[in-house]
Amino acid sequence: MIKPFFVLVTILFLLIGMVAGHYLQYDRKTPQEALQGISAVTNFSSPALSVSYYEPRILFYETASNPAYPQMQALNRMDFVYEK
Amino acid sequence: MNEILLNNEVIVYLLSETVLYLLLFVAFLVTVGLVKKWNFDAFTTEQFTLENRSYLVMTIIFFGIVLKIILLPYFVYTIDALSDLVPGAMCGAGVIKANAYGNPLLALKIVILFLSGLWLSINSIDLKAKRYPYLKLKSWFFLFIFVLLSAEFLLDILYFTHIETTNPVSCCSVIFGQTGGANSLPFGLDIPKLLMLFYLLFALIVLSLFSNLSLVSVASSILFVVVGYYAVVYFFGTYIYELPTHKCPFCMLQDHYHYVGYAVWGLLLLGTFFAIDYAVMNVFFHTVSQTLKRIAIVLLSMFVFLCSGYVAVYYFKNGVWL
Amino acid sequence: MRNNAFLHFLTLLLFKQKSKHIGAVLISVIIIFLLSAVLFLSSSLQYSLLSALQKQGDFVVTRIQAGKPANTPVAWVDQILGINGVTHVAPRIYGRYFFAPRENAFLVVGIDFFDEQNNQALQRLLKDVDLKRFFSKDSMLVGEGVRKFLEAHYFKNDFTFKTPKGTFKKVNIYQTLPKQANLIDNDMIIMPIELAREIFGLGEGEVTDITFNVPNDAEWDNIITKLHLLFYDVRVIEKREVKKAYENLYNYKGGLFLILYLVTIVTFMLILYQRYSMVYSTERKEIGILRAVGWSIKDILKLKFYENLVIVIISFIIGVVLAYLYVFVLNAPLLSHIFLGGSNLANHVTFVPVVKFGILGSIFLFYAVPFLAAVLIPAWKVAVTPPKEAML
Numbered sequence: 001m002i003k004p005f006f007v008l009v010t011i012l013f014l015l016i017g018m019v020a021g022h023y024l025q026y027d028r029k030t031p032q033e034a035l036q037g038i039s040a041v042t043n044f045s046s047p048a049l050s051v052s053y054y055e056p057r058i059l060f061y062e063t064a065s066n067p068a069y070p071q072m073q074a075l076n077r078m079d080f081v082y083e084k
Numbered sequence: 085m086n087e088i089l090l091n092n093e094v095i096v097y098l099l100s101e102t103v104l105y106l107l108l109f110v111a112f113l114v115t116v117g118l119v120k121k122w123n124f125d126a127f128t129t130e131q132f133t134l135e136n137r138s139y140l141v142m143t144i145i146f147f148g149i150v151l152k153i154i155l156l157p158y159f160v161y162t163i164d165a166l167s168d169l170v171p172g173a174m175c176g177a178g179v180i181k182a183n184a185y186g187n188p189l190l191a192l193k194i195v196i197l198f199l200s201g202l203w204l205s206i207n208s209i210d211l212k213a214k215r216y217p218y219l220k221l222k223s224w225f226f227l228f229i230f231v232l233l234s235a236e237f238l239l240d241i242l243y244f245t246h247i248e249t250t251n252p253v254s255c256c257s258v259i260f261g262q263t264g265g266a267n268s269l270p271f272g273l274d275i276p277k278l279l280m281l282f283y284l285l286f287a288l289i290v291l292s293l294f295s296n297l298s299l300v301s302v303a304s305s306i307l308f309v310v311v312g313y314y315a316v317v318y319f320f321g322t323y324i325y326e327l328p329t330h331k332c333p334f335c336m337l338q339d340h341y342h343y344v345g346y347a348v349w350g351l352l353l354l355g356t357f358f359a360i361d362y363a364v365m366n367v368f369f370h371t372v373s374q375t376l377k378r379i380a381i382v383l384l385s386m387f388v389f390l391c392s393g394y395v396a397v398y399y400f401k402n403g404v405w406l
Numbered sequence: 407m408r409n410n411a412f413l414h415f416l417t418l419l420l421f422k423q424k425s426k427h428i429g430a431v432l433i434s435v436i437i438i439f440l441l442s443a444v445l446f447l448s449s450s451l452q453y454s455l456l457s458a459l460q461k462q463g464d465f466v467v468t469r470i471q472a473g474k475p476a477n478t479p480v481a482w483v484d485q486i487l488g489i490n491g492v493t494h495v496a497p498r499i500y501g502r503y504f505f506a507p508r509e510n511a512f513l514v515v516g517i518d519f520f521d522e523q524n525n526q527a528l529q530r531l532l533k534d535v536d537l538k539r540f541f542s543k544d545s546m547l548v549g550e551g552v553r554k555f556l557e558a559h560y561f562k563n564d565f566t567f568k569t570p571k572g573t574f575k576k577v578n579i580y581q582t583l584p585k586q587a588n589l590i591d592n593d594m595i596i597m598p599i600e601l602a603r604e605i606f607g608l609g610e611g612e613v614t615d616i617t618f619n620v621p622n623d624a625e626w627d628n629i630i631t632k633l634h635l636l637f638y639d640v641r642v643i644e645k646r647e648v649k650k651a652y653e654n655l656y657n658y659k660g661g662l663f664l665i666l667y668l669v670t671i672v673t674f675m676l677i678l679y680q681r682y683s684m685v686y687s688t689e690r691k692e693i694g695i696l697r698a699v700g701w702s703i704k705d706i707l708k709l710k711f712y713e714n715l716v717i718v719i720i721s722f723i724i725g726v727v728l729a730y731l732y733v734f735v736l737n738a739p740l741l742s743h744i745f746l747g748g749s750n751l752a753n754h755v756t757f758v759p760v761v762k763f764g765i766l767g768s769i770f771l772f773y774a775v776p777f778l779a780a781v782l783i784p785a786w787k788v789a790v791t792p793p794k795e796a797m798l
Contacts, residue, residue: 001410005417012720015727022735023759031758034587035458037531041524041596042515043466043498043617045458045648047451048549048592050747053504053511057593059651090661092445096768099668100775107779136790139703143711143786151775158771161764168653211704 088169088247093162098244100155104148105237111144112230119223124215138219142207145226149200156193157346164337172252176334177260182253185243192236194353199229201357202364209371218369256332260317270310275319282308282315286388289359293377298363305356305363312352312387320348320391323398328406348390355383416712423689430681431721433674437667438725438773439732443741444663445765446733448656451745453760454589455652459645461527463494463617464626466643467633475641477612482637486618489632491625494523497613499602503567503595508559510750512552514595516602532581544601545580551592551751553582570607577601592753664772671772675780682784690791697793710785711778718774726766734759 001009039045046058088094114137122134163176163186173179180186203225210218269278285308292301317333324336324344336345358380365371399405420427467486469478478497486495499516517524519537528535532547546565548556556565556579567575583591597605599613608614620629630642696706732738734757746753 001413002417002421004421008720012723016723019727019730022730023761026734026759028758031454031586031756032457034531034584035454035590036461037527038583038587038591038594039458040461040527041517041531042500042591042594043463043496044500044515044594045455045462045590047455047746048513048551048588048590048594048753050593050750050753052749053502053509055749057502057511057513059648087657090665091657092661092664093764093768095661095664095668096772099671100771103775103779107782110783136703139707139790140783140786142704143707143782147711147778147782154771158767161767165764168650169657 086245086247087249088166088244091162091166091169093158093165094244097155097158097162098240100151100158101237101240104151104155105233107144108148108230108233111141111148112227114141115223115226115230119220119227122219122223124219135216138216141223141226142211145200145203145207149197149204152193152197152200156197157350159190159193160334160337160346164334166247169249170247170253171249172255174255174335175332175338177256177332178253179247180334181259182248182251183243183246185239185246189236189239189243192232192239196229196232196236197353198357198360199225199232201361203229205361205365206369209365209369256335257329260331260333269314269318273314278311278315279319281311283388285311286384289356289384290381293359293362293381296366296372298367301363302360302367305359308384309352309356312356316348316352316391320394322406323394324348326398326406344390348387351383351387351390355380355387358383412709416709416716419709420713420716427717430678431717431724433677434718434721434773434777435725435728437670437674438722438769439729441664441667441772442726442729442765442769443733443738445769446729446761447738447741447745447757449762449765450733450757450760451589452652452655454758455655456649458587458590459649459652462645462648463496464619464623464645465629465633466615466617467637468615468641468643469637470639470641475615477608478615480611480613482616485636486616486633489629489636491620491622491629492618493621494619495616496521496524496618497599497616499599499606499608499614501602501606501614503605508555510555511593512595512751513593514597514602514605516597516599519598531584535581540580541598543578544576544597545578546595546597546601547581547583548579548596549583549591549594550585550588551753552595553579555751567605569605575601575605586756588753589755592755593751667772671776675776678777678780679784682781683787685784685788685791689788693788693791694793694795697791703789706789707786710781710789714778714781714785718777722770722773726769730759730761733757 035045044058049055049057049059051057089098118134118138118141121130123131160176163179166179167173167175170179170182173182180190203222206218206222206225210216210222269275273281285304288304289301289308292298292304313333317331321331321333321336322328324341325332333349334345335341336348337343338345358376362373362376362380365373365376467478467482468475469482470476480497483495483497486492496518501514502511503514504511519525519528519540525537556562561579564576564578567577569575577597583594583596602608603610603612620626626644626646630644633640633642693706696709697703701709733741737754737756742753742755742757746755
């Protein structure tokens with residue numbers, strides 16, 4: 001093993017170590033408690049999708065389509081990401 | 085389009101299998117040429133090219149086999165991940181039963197791995213010799229394996245395209261449980277006899293390996309795979325799940341049980357493979373490798389200790405048997 | 407460090423031919439980065455949603471009229487309470503309040519603050535809620551995104567809602583909901599149920615839907631049957647259905663993404679194949695020298711294989727680490743818009759790091775198998791060039 005390669009490998013291991021450190025010491029409890037608190041109070045667990053007024057905000061509860069008046073859907077509709 | 089084919093794991097798996105199959109197909113074509121025209125004593129350009137080509141075949145097969153070894157656990161993982169999509173399935177057991185192709189596919193995969201492992205061993209002794217003495221043999225052997233590989237690839241595609249996401253499948257407790265009332269163990273065994281057989285076979289393999297009774301160890305290894313499978317599913321598994329009614333070879337692969345299933349099945353398959361490999365090499369090619377023998381014994385002992393360990397730990401914790 | 411001659415030579419070669427490898431590494435890093443960023447983000451969202459779902463009520467019941475959800479009579483609460491095994495029945499009013507001047511909408515949720523369970527949950531969520539002060543005037547709890555939006559529009563302490571009757575209702579902003587829960591409460595406003603009824607103009611004795619728990623999950627199917635016997639115009643949403651939906655949330659879409667990605671991978675394979683098939687004369691000469699000093703074809707193939715394996719592993723590590731930093735440290739700017747949308751209030755979510763071993767394995771296979779397969783045949787071609795020919 002030549003020196004530059006050794007340095008490269010060391011840097012990579014340091015990177016992995018940093019990531020692992022971040023991953024392990026991350027406080028998962030506080031956000032989880034906050035999320036569970038909200039869903040306990042409101043009984044909603046749907047993500048706060050930043051959607052226009054005419055789009056469904058709560059996943060799987062409501063559908064926005066109007067069967068009497070089909071229309072071309074806008075590309076930035078969240079239905080594209082979350083359609084069942 | 086089938087929803088199953090849009091699953092991440094399935095796409096990755098099928099892509100890897102396809103790429104591998106294409107490469108192996110190239111190797112197949114080259115091997116056919118090799119088998120036809122190989123003559124080591126000829127001093128022609130053609131023979132020289134053939135010798136070079138044999139390296140291509142060797143590299144491709146080596147690459148292919150290493151990847152197949154990685155892809156087997158990945159396949160099981162994929163099946164497990166699909167249990168979220170297929171209604172009724174709690175683990176891989178239901179998904180693999182989702183159509184008639186699942187179980188043959190899994191069995192074929194294991195057989196192919198055993199055979200290609202043997203191929204690797206033959207290859208390594210072939211390369212050590214100066215005149216490629218086993219080239220014809222290993223080429224024919226590869227052609228045979230390739231037929232199996234084609235069948236496997238076909239089954240892969242048939243299996244994944246025929247999983248229905250609308251038909252409910254049965255859960256593992258239905259498939260393996262004794263809800264039917266009948267004894268599901270083969271040869272009319274019951275649990276104590278099965279366990280006796282399990283430990284006796286293990287002892288037999290170890291003894292026969294040490295005393296170089298090769299044929300005995302091949303036979304006992306093959307039996308051990310079967311008996312080990314039933315022992316884990318119907319006895320040791322219940323201690324892993326800590327539930328006397330839970331009998332399933334797939335649930336232990338889930339994170340709830342710390343993925344211990346990969347270790348259990350991996351150790352069993354690898355251990356018996358090395359035992360068979362050692363014995364076959366000993367009988368047919370008269371090469372004795374002490375390392376192979378040691379690896380086989382260590383892996384098999386680890387397997388037996390791991391299984392027995394679960395039982396012992398459970399007994400120490402709770403003071404009762406299941 | 408232990409110095410193995412082969413390893414020494416391998417690394418020396420890698421660094422000497424830096425320019426040859428740097429292109430492949432760069433493209434690989436980009437491919438892996440994009441792929442793993444998307445997969446990391448979706449698995450993190452999924453993890454958070456599933457953990458939030460745990461505390462949600464087991465069932466939601468709404469009245470259905472002409473195939474659409476309609477307002478549910480409050481009287482149903484007592485009827486549902488009459489079913490054995492049901493606990494924690496709570497009426498709920500929710501809806502979206504449209505803020506016309508900016509064309510934005512908030513999710514207003516009205517709950518019963520005096521319900522014991524709700525009260526406990528609230529106390530746990532916000533450590534210092536003083537109900538007396540809360541009810542001294544009309545008050546509400548707002549999410550982080552709502553607060554920022556209102557502040558930007560000069561509603562510092564209160565906000566005036568317009569009711570369907572045309573009257574105005576001034577509501578005091580009592581407190582902000584915890585920022586850590588931005589994922590679900592960013593555009594949310596929580597207020598007492600009567601206030602919400604007034605703002606949305608629901609009739610007395612009407613709510614949007616009713617939630618309840620059934621602690622014994624063996625009874626779930628039974629309860630559904632009983633509900634359908636009690637009411638003929640209901641829709642029941644079960645928690646386990648929602649859970650299943652969350653588990654498959656990114657399955658199909660992720661798959662489509664991956665299929666599009668196949669095109670990239672195949673192109674990349676072609677590039678690699680081309681790149682490695684073009685053997686420069688210097689490289690040929692090197693191989694020739696190696697063969698001449700006694701390396702066998704097998705040794706050279708081994709060298710080439712390890713060379714590419716090192717490249718694959720290095721790019722994989724760099725790509726994944728970059729994606730990790732991008733998603734979990736920088737909180738995925740731009741990419742988070744795809745998953746959370748950007749046409750309403752701005753949402754700043756901190757993503758909880760979730761790295762599943764299976765996902766890492768999938769990414770590695772998806773990239774490493776095509777990569778190594780593409781260079782295999784070119785590498786062999788180089789390795790078998792006869793030394794005499796190469797030295798010329």
